[in-house]
Amino acid sequence: MRWNIERITFYSHDGRRRDIVLTPGSVNIITGASGTGKSALIRAIDYCLGSKDCDLPEHVKIHASAVAVLWTNGEANLLTARIIPPSGQATSTRMFVAFGAEISLPDRVEDLPGSCNLATARVEIQRAFGIGDVTQDVSKGRSKPERISIRHITPYLFLSKSVIDSETILFHGMDNKEKAEGIIGSMPYFLGAMDEESIDTEKRLKQLRKALESELARMSSRDAELDVLKQRALSLLGEAAQCGIAPTAAQDSNLDSLLNDLNLVAQWSPSATPLQDDSALTGLYDAKAAALSEIAELRRQRRIVAETVQYASGFSDTVSRQLRKVAIVETLNPSSMHETCPVCLQHTTAAPEMLTLIRQSAEKLKKERTVTSHQRPRLEGQIEALNQEIEALTGQLRSIDNQISSLISAADDSKRLADNTQRAVRVVGRVSYFLEAFKQRSHEPNKRLSEIEAEISDLEANYDPEYKELRLRTAESEISRSATDIIKPLPTEPPCTGAEIQFLSKKPDIVLVQPSTKRIVRFGSIGSDQNYLAIHLALIFAIQRFLKETAAPVPGVVVVDQVSRPYFPSDDETDEINLDQESEDEDTRALKRHFDFLFSEVAREQDLQIVVLEHAYFAEDPRYTSSTKYRWTKASGEKLIPRDWPIVEANKSRSR
Template identity: 25%
Template sequence: MSFSIKAIIIYSHNGKIREIPLRENGLNIITGKSKTGKSAIIDIIDYCLGRGAFNVAEGVIRQKVSWFALHLIRDQEEVFVARNNPGPGASVGAEVYLRRGKLESYPKLDELQKNITADALQKFITQFAGIIENEHRPETGTRRPLSANISHALFMCFQKQNTIASQDQLFHRMNEDFLPQAMKDTLPYFLGAVDEEHFLLLVEQEEVAKLLRTKEAAAAKVISTLDISKTRISRLINDAKRLGLLEQHIQPDQEDIIDHLKSLAEFRFDDPAYIPDFGETISELRFQEKNIQQTLGQLNHDIRAAKEFLSDQTAFSREASEQASRLKAIGLFKNEPENPDVCPICESTLSSPTPTVKEISQSLSEIEIHLREVHKESPHIQKYMGDVEGRILEQTEKLRGVQSELRRVIVEDERLRSIQNQLIERARFIGRLLAFLELVEPDAETEDLDGEISSLRQRLEALRSRINSDDTTAKMEAALNLIGKQMTSYSNKLDLEHSGSALRLDIRKLTVVADTDDGPIPLNRMGSGENWVGYHVLTHLSLHWWLRKRHRPVPAFLVFDQPTQAYYPSDIVDGSIEQIARDDDRRAVQSLFELMKKACEDIEHPFQLIVLDHAHLRDEWFGKSIVEEWRGDKALIPAVWPTLSQLSE
């Protein structure tokens, strides 16, 4: 048994509460003029039951409402669920409030605080509707498995104004991508062609099939191993001989070859008498070599500099001696020249004045001082050069020793690496050998694979017979046949084109088909808007007749929005039937509501039919079915409710 709606509740921004009570069973009519908010009822219900998007049209409702809520009931269990109005321009609200248990009064606005996520709300409503764990698994494998939830169930609960008069779209939201296929996949579950036991068997079947695949893979592995073992044995024998682990006369085709391989698997490596340092000694010797070479380079640079200095000093001494010899001629002059600008010998005019005797004597004195300094430093430089040359010889000899040791260590290191590589290669060989022996020697788990595989195949076949797809198809056809008969019966109450023909619900194309003498006629080839509305109404009433008869987990309500739109003029005022000009149209409207009244009597409780329409018939039963009438100043949203901007003024 699923749930119905006890009331729709709306909160203003200043805390006022607007309650629209509904009867839990039977016909509920909300009638009124256009633009009073009737069409928003479906979007509000859909939103509060977990839909991700909020699709109420922009305008008064988005501006004046703070929260939307539903009071749901199933048997004696009650649930209050509310969602905040995302406001103008927004597509979804983030706040959800959920409360379980009997309600004496509705929560105040300040009590509505988020206590559940939108995803968790959808899961809760799915469970509250009675939808159990289920999963449709496409046979082709091109689509992922799909679990039916409340969103899929609601496809059968709403008929919006643009849907109920459509020739191409029979169910709610079937103009959205992927949803038609989702409905086709979930209908067998909702109509009862598959039940809870079916899904439990599917899970068991998957587990058994998975285990069977594992066992079959293990058996195939054993067979494959036996097929390739000869080639691998030959390769292992050759590798063992190459590594010195096996004598050369051993052949792969010997009867006891496995025993030989098993003995090799027990091979133990002796510890080597030496431990290679992996190049550390070589690195140290190369470092010493580099340092000695750098030292030699510096010493050679120093001795070159000393030799250059000594050479420069010798040249200076020679030049200075020559200068001194020339300057000593000053002794020939006893007196200063009378005119320094005239040569004292040839009496010619000089370009540069003749130096005085005093100046020449001073220059000679300075040169002699420099010569004495040079002669004093020369022995020191000679000694320094001898020391440097001695150090060069010492470092050169040291370099020869290091390089000799380096060559010896490199040879030894290569030998150690060769030994180590052989040990590593032997270890790898033993590892491959152990893996091979594990494969060719079946353990306890693989010894009885054939018996286990046979048992699992029998079990899987038994499960498949219990989940017979033909049986599911037969149940589906039976359900659709009975629904089709009810559709045909209801069509006799309406004056429709092809009325009285055998009607059926085509779930492959999600449409209504009339089987006539001239062949099948789908909905999109049936007459006009009046026919499309009539077939929508009788199809959904018949569908809910079956759902309630079989106690299926689809919400126990159905909402029709403007089913009489094709009959009333656009300037409708009071919705009276007299506003319809043609007699046959008035009869059609009367028949349409009488069919709804009869269906509510035929369909097992709980069932709630909510009709949002202009019409207001004069029949007493119609008046008793009205729960709200929005004419004059009355509407879904009271005119006195303020907007947020008005509250902030």
Template identity: 25%
Template sequence: MRLALLKIILWPKNDRFSPRVIPFLPDKINVITGESATGKSSLTAIVDYCLGSGKCAIPVGLIRDLTEWFGLHIKLANTEMIVARRNPGDQQTTTDLYWVEGLDLEIPNRIEKNGRVDDLKNRMDQVAQLPHLELSGDESVGFGSRPSFRDMAAFNFQPQHIVANPYTLFFKADTTEHREKLRAIFPLVLGAVNASTLAKQRELKDITKEHDRLRRELEARLKAAKAWEAEIESYYLQAKALGLLPDAPNPDSTWNLDRFVIELQPVPANVKKLDIPEIKEGTGEEAVNQLTEIIGEEDRLARQMGAVRQRLSKLDQLSESVGEYGSTLTGQKDRMLGVGWLERKLSSKHMCPVCYAVHEHGNENLGELQKLAHELGVLANSVAQAPAKLDQELADLRKELRNLEQDISKIRKKRQFLESASQELSSQRQRVRQVYLFVGRVEQALENLSASRNVGELGDRVKDLSRRIQELKDDLDPRAQRERERAAIESVSSRIHDYARDLQLEHAAENVRLNIRELSLQFTSLSGRTDFLWEVGSGQNWVGYHVSCLLALHEHFVGLSSSPVPQFLVIDQPSQVYFPEAWPSLEDTPGGKSADIEGVHRIFAALSKFLDELDEPFQIIVTEHAGAITWHGLGNIHVVANWRDGHDDFLIPRSWHDVEHNG
């Protein structure tokens, strides 16, 4: 995929300043050299973020504090793009995007959101000619989803924490998600699998499902045809019993299914000739109406009987309560009889029979007591008259209940008569209905039998799909795919060996091989022992094999007829294993070079040789502590900037943060 970075652009939050623009050449080794903390390593994160990264890895601090938008000016095969993403601020990321595409684009001073990151990803997928199909036809395989332009970033970036990492060879392969997806896309990027292969995998998956469905349907029809044999024979016997086949012979052991079918076919026509009893129109409706009225009258009488029974029960309870109350009042009245005698004796001057005292006046309390005794007597007389009235009421209710019982008895006899008549009519109708239903079942059975036996077209379709499935399996022969994959790995591994030899790395004489399962390099010595990159010592070896592997892979990608991997590589601080603390000399070439300087020089020499041997333009961006001494005398070098005091401005211009500090 033709893609080169023409510019990295930063738009400041302070609109008094113009955008910060860092230009690059599309077919050179673009070098930015400088001191620590000048923003060199941030360039990798900026490029990755602007190309649609899910998270923003741009360091928090001065860069994010002063920059509003991060952007790129990109050159594609036939067009250019300016893409920019907004500073996410306190968030991990943002989907806000500015995007313009065309030729001879100019960088705007201020920009506003006009799209989303997903729009850019879709466009890049289209430019990379990535298939719109899953990598795996097996739904149970994880991380086999559609390949994305973002997946290709594994081959475009070697940030500082990766370039000399013995455990991680590829960008973002230190996380499970990216590592598994990288394993899945490797056959595609190596050319062992292409869009046509994925399309055939998808077709195989789809028609296999269709084949299985049609095969099950075919088996079901054949099974149903056997089941209908017994059904058809049973229907023949029933048709004879119902008189629908009066002249048909009795079946014997020589009859096959076709004979039963032939004999049953006249049944529908014979029904029209039967002497089926005529039922007068409206007869059933009239009987139903009468029965409905009778049932309604019965319900009404039943409700009345219920109400009478309820009243009768309550009056019985009341009569019993009144009797008990009257008995209680009579007892109390009898106990009050002595009050009158005592009042008469004590109503005038008298002597107390207890203390023999003489009293001149009557006793007021006895008067009150006598009043109560009188009221009690009146109440007892009233209660004594109540049972007679209640008895009359109870007698009337019992008579009403008997009358209702007689009426409902008559109604039920009428209902029984009407129901008998209705059942006879229903039975007559049922016999007619039975005949017609049977004829319908016979017709349906004959039709189903015909359909179940007519499987020629379905069988042909199953055979066609079986042939196509076999063709696809032959084309998708996993052995052939593995052979293409093996050949690609052998080619890449051979070039890794060549670059390792140029870099004078240890173990270069051994059989070095790319292991796409482990996503690492493995070394097989003459003794037969296999070691992986993390088992090989020395930072010089680690960074050297990282560079060798990425160059060999890109050489392979460029050689394919079509590759989705962008043709650029960003390497950050490859000299870190040689000069971990400080760069000893900046520009001047001393009389004799140290072994460390020679080691870094060999890296730049390998990068330059890589560009010389390619037939197509390829872009490399290197951010380095190292100075010109490490690439002195090499071709294809383009020094973009020197971010040291007294030389070029750093990533964030001094004027931006001077204003910020002076505020």
């Protein structure tokens, strides 16, 4: 027997409890006025199946402290209970889960067995229902896969008031984008297209294919990296060749050859560089300075002597000119010059004295010229001697300069050798770093690649990716056929009447195929609340039939919130609607056909439990009256939560 609900229990704050007792394998009807708490039963069951939030009505939150659902499969019971959060608090993570043959509901919240947190409770309920530890496919928009959980079975259990005649929502929970992704992703599992083993295989294949793609990309990147490394190796060997510590590498050399050459470079060590003695160079510079100083002094002396020679030559010329001027005195007779000047022939008494003085001056000039004539060769000889000394010192200076140039050249060679050694040391350092970095990289991915390819090959040999699609198409086909059979006796209008239902699980979606024209009618274009009611009923019970046939881990329970909604719309003031034979009209007859189907479906499936929350009440239908568990009418004043239950203030915390 599939799991059914035996009872739903609410606990008050003062130790009382309210039991909603249901009959497994049958139709259970709860009728009554609006606002009596009928719709809260779906939310209570959902809350005890580990929903994220507590959507119970405010009236329930302030009067009840906990809610419990007792499930049975004929052999064992499963208790799922949960603390109700106070008003203003979104939810409670405290739950109670107990499984066994003798499990029953205690009278007090404090005695509920199996206290645990929300996550643990979900796992325990899943285990009891038979849901495996599997991960669904990653839906579009999801960043990571989600585990299939108890939260994914609710679309097959509830036809809530927002769904039952909706023209946009196909399943309970599909109006929430996040929930919808989980429902769609888990559907192949519940429809039997995949089991735990195939899901694990598919998941592993996806992981391996992703790893294979990554490995291939890494190999492609590795090839590009190796090319960069080769160019770097060539560049380092080129630098080493410039330093003279490696031969020039050929551009077409392979990387292994280049690495061998670089390893040889890394083993190079510098030889000792001879030290340069600067004392000899200092002495030469001192000798050069002394020679330059001495040459400068000789040149000064030569300049003085030359100036003297030049002065003497000028003096000699002057004396000669003066002598020529006074040479006339040699021709004059002093005796004839007593009173007459020999030059101007004028009368003078001083002529003889003047002639004497002139002759004396001429004699002195002759002596001076003689002296000058004797000194000039000596001075010229002195200049020649100075020139010889200067030339000798100049030769010595050239020798000193040559020695200095030689020592400087040697020093430059030594410096170049030292600089080249330092450069070579730096190159060797970079080569060593390059080789060390190269060793730390993994350049042999072929082994990992072959392992991945081998595992993919083994898994693909035992897993056909098309098998999932085939099974899913088969499930869709069987559900579509059942839904088409179910909808035939239900009241519908064109284009639904006589049409074939096609269920598409991937969206999920429903389309109608016209029998004669084969024209496709989309779900949103079907029209008529009556049609949408019939389609939702046909689909959920067709799925329930399939779930039973495939022994899917989903309870055989369907909770329907107001089948009469399209025929007798209600508001908050609507009381129970009594329908009898005298007041029977077209809508009543149509509604009755829906209930005829529900009763026949329970009889057909036997372990299927249907819970109907209704306004309508067929007082003269014995099947209906015997299946009605509770009537919460305005006249009776009965409700889901008794009126005399105490209220807990919104800001009062609960210690339980």
